Amino acid sequence: MKTKKQVIFEEAAKLFQEKGYSAASMRDLADRVNLKASSLYSHIKAKEEILQKICFDNASHFTQGMDTVEKSGQSPEEKVRALLRLHLEIALDDPTSITVFNDEWKHLEEPHLTRFLNLRRDYENRFRTIIQEGIASGVFRSVDPTVALFTLLSSLRWIHYWHRPSRKIDREALLRDVTAILLNGLRSGK
Amino acid sequence: MKTKKQVIFEEAAKLFQEKGYSAASMRDLADRVNLKASSLYSHIKAKEEILQKICFDNASHFTQGMDTVEKSGQSPEEKVRALLRLHLEIALDDPTSITVFNDEWKHLEEPHLTRFLNLRRDYENRFRTIIQEGIASGVFRSVDPTVALFTLLSSLRWIHYWHRPSRKIDREALLRDVTAILLNGLRSGK
DNA sequence: GTCTATAACTTGATAGAC
DNA sequence: GTCTATCAAGTTATAGAC
Numbered sequence: 001m002k003t004k005k006q007v008i009f010e011e012a013a014k015l016f017q018e019k020g021y022s023a024a025s026m027r028d029l030a031d032r033v034n035l036k037a038s039s040l041y042s043h044i045k046a047k048e049e050i051l052q053k054i055c056f057d058n059a060s061h062f063t064q065g066m067d068t069v070e071k072s073g074q075s076p077e078e079k080v081r082a083l084l085r086l087h088l089e090i091a092l093d094d095p096t097s098i099t100v101f102n103d104e105w106k107h108l109e110e111p112h113l114t115r116f117l118n119l120r121r122d123y124e125n126r127f128r129t130i131i132q133e134g135i136a137s138g139v140f141r142s143v144d145p146t147v148a149l150f151t152l153l154s155s156l157r158w159i160h161y162w163h164r165p166s167r168k169i170d171r172e173a174l175l176r177d178v179t180a181i182l183l184n185g186l187r188s189g190k
Numbered sequence: 191m192k193t194k195k196q197v198i199f200e201e202a203a204k205l206f207q208e209k210g211y212s213a214a215s216m217r218d219l220a221d222r223v224n225l226k227a228s229s230l231y232s233h234i235k236a237k238e239e240i241l242q243k244i245c246f247d248n249a250s251h252f253t254q255g256m257d258t259v260e261k262s263g264q265s266p267e268e269k270v271r272a273l274l275r276l277h278l279e280i281a282l283d284d285p286t287s288i289t290v291f292n293d294e295w296k297h298l299e300e301p302h303l304t305r306f307l308n309l310r311r312d313y314e315n316r317f318r319t320i321i322q323e324g325i326a327s328g329v330f331r332s333v334d335p336t337v338a339l340f341t342l343l344s345s346l347r348w349i350h351y352w353h354r355p356s357r358k359i360d361r362e363a364l365l366r367d368v369t370a371i372l373l374n375g376l377r378s379g380k
Numbered sequence: 381g382t383c384t385a386t387a388a389c390t391t392g393a394t395a396g397a398c
Numbered sequence: 399g400t401c402t403a404t405c406a407a408g409t410t411a412t413a414g415a416c
Contacts, residue, residue, distance in 0.1 A: 004381090022212035026410065039382045040412065102215060107213065142376070143367040150348035151371055154213065157347055158340040177333040181341055184331070185375025194399090216392060227393075229400045366385065 005043045008033055013096040017160075021051055021104040024147045051104060052112055058101035059119045061090050066126050076134030080152070080186065083127065084179050087156050095160035099128055100156060124149060134186070141188045152182055195233045198223055202240045203286040207350070211241055211294040241294060242302055248291035249309045251280050258317050264326030270342070270376065271319060274369050277346050282361060285350035292347060310311055314339060324376070331378045 002010075012034040030037040035051045042048060047048055065086035076172050091098045105116055128149045134140035140148070155178070162174065192200075205214045216237055220227040234240060246373040255276035259269050281288050296307055318339045324330035330338070345368070352364065 013306065018296075020210060020294075022210055023412095025408080027408090035381090036383060038384080038411080042381050047410070072245045079216055100325060102370060106208075111287065141370055143370055144363065147367040148349070149369060151345050151368055154347040156342045157346040158353075161340070177337040178341060180331055180333055181338060181372070181375035183375075184369035184376065184377075185373075187374075215390075215408060217390090227392085232399050252404090270390065378409085 004033070008040065009050060009053060010096075011092075013054055013100055016051070016054070016104055017096040017099040017180075021100070022106045022187055035039070048107075048109055048112075051107060053098070054097050054100045055105050055108060055112075055116055055118075058090065058094070058097060058115065059123075062086070062123055063119065065090075066123060069130075070126065073166050075139070076137065077139050077183070077187070079130045080134065081179060081183055083130070084152070084182060085155075085175060088159065088178065089169075089176050090161035091156055092163060092174075095163040099160050124153070130184075138188060141184050143186075148186060152186075155182060194223070198230065198233055199240060199243060201259070203244055203284075203290055206241070206244070206294055207286040207289045211297045227243050229380075237298055238302075241290070241297060244287050244290045245298060245302075245306055246309075248284070249306065249313075252276070252313055253309065255280075256313060256377065259320075260316065263339050265329070266327065267373070267377070269320045270324065271369060271373060273344070274372060275365060276344075277343075278349065278361075278365050278368065281346055281349040282353060282364075285353040290351050314343070318342070319374075327370050328378060330376050333376075334338070338376060341367060342376075345372060 008029070012024075012029055015029055015032060018024075019028070026037045026040055030040055033040075065083070069082045069086070072079065072082065074082065105120075106114070108116055128145050131140065131145045131148050135142055135145060159174075162170075164170070198219070202214075202219055205222060207217055208214075209218070209264055216227045220230055223230075255273070259272045262269065262272065264272065290365075295303070295310075298306055318335050321330065321335045321338050325332055325335060332360070355362075
């Protein structure tokens with residue numbers, strides 16, 4: 001059984017995705033969970049608390065996934081493949097949340113904004129290092145590692161359009177096609 | 191010489207990028223152009239007029255670029271290459287505007303919202319057709335054309351981070367690397 | 381925990397003097 | 399065209415009854 005607090009966070013993620021954080025009001029949110037706006041404050045402290053939870057929960061998923069990938073001892077190529085899977089799984093499992101995470105983090109207040117940007121920068125650096133290793137070993141094409149990094153990172157930002165509940169078969173097909181394009185694109189001709 | 195109206199539109203694009211359309215107030219904008227908020231209304235009719243201009247100017251650039259590409263009589267592969275260049279040129283020439291175009295169109299009011307979504311859908315359909323032709327002729331990898339389409343479309347959504355004024359050399363290097371990854375990724379092994 | 385009432389403030393936009 | 403003054407509506411959040 002979901003707690004009311006959980007329901008509030010889930011509906012908030014949907015609402016923030018649809019209207020954006022700033023345009024989404026606490027009255028909108030209250031309507032969706034059949035409460036008056038003031039009653040929301042029995043469950044949460046402030047509107048921004050919801051944004052913080054969405055942003056840092058997602059950041060945590062990415063960081064934990066990166067931890068696993070780094071420990072795996074795989075080749076750079078297999079690591080990139082695993083990271084593409086990680087991004088796609090997160091994007092499909094929590095599509096509204098990931099959209100808010102991608103687009104609305106700018107509305108975090110300090111010190112949370114700085115903390116968030118630090119987490120993101122660390123993740124990007126770890127991803128870039130893997131790409132650089134692949135380039136150094138000749139497996140990956142000789143491109144600017146930052147260009148490759150952001151091309152991969154942003155190429156999945158449409159995935160939430162794709163989401164339909166319980167579509168396990170499509171998920172594997174989607175992963176196969178996306179990986180085919182991006183990983184083959186990254187591979188050198190050798 | 192720039193008219194005051196032009197300056198207002200340019201500063202608005204920057205402001206909307208930084209804070210998002212909803213969080214950016216007319217008083218914020220007025221401060222940036224050294225006016226009082228009420229004076230803005232001597233130059234524009236409403237806040238949403240600015241958003242409309244940004245969205246539809248960008249849409250027009252993409253549509254005109256697609257017109258040229260379709261008329262070129264090139265192969266699907268060369269057409270995709272030209273479209274990647276089109277996206278990158280637009281993204282680098284007007285980076286704040288393109289960010290607003292990508293993320294803030296949802297705040298358009300009807301009937302502009304529907305008109306915008308129709309333009310976008312038409313553009314996507316024309317792009318998808320080119321990809322399908324490439325797949326049919328065996329030049330492109332056999333993937334879901336919609337997956338390929340959105341992977342390409344979203345892959346440049348980080349470009350505004352890259353922007354520095356007058357960086358013509360980097361522009362060609364950037365285009366070369368992005369094209370190398372995405373076009374080689376799309377190509378079949380044959 | 382949920383409500384009504386309301387405080388304290390910000391929003392986009394207009395009226396009218398200069 | 400720009401200003402001051404202002405409006406009507408909407409914002410997050412709190413106080414206190416039940």
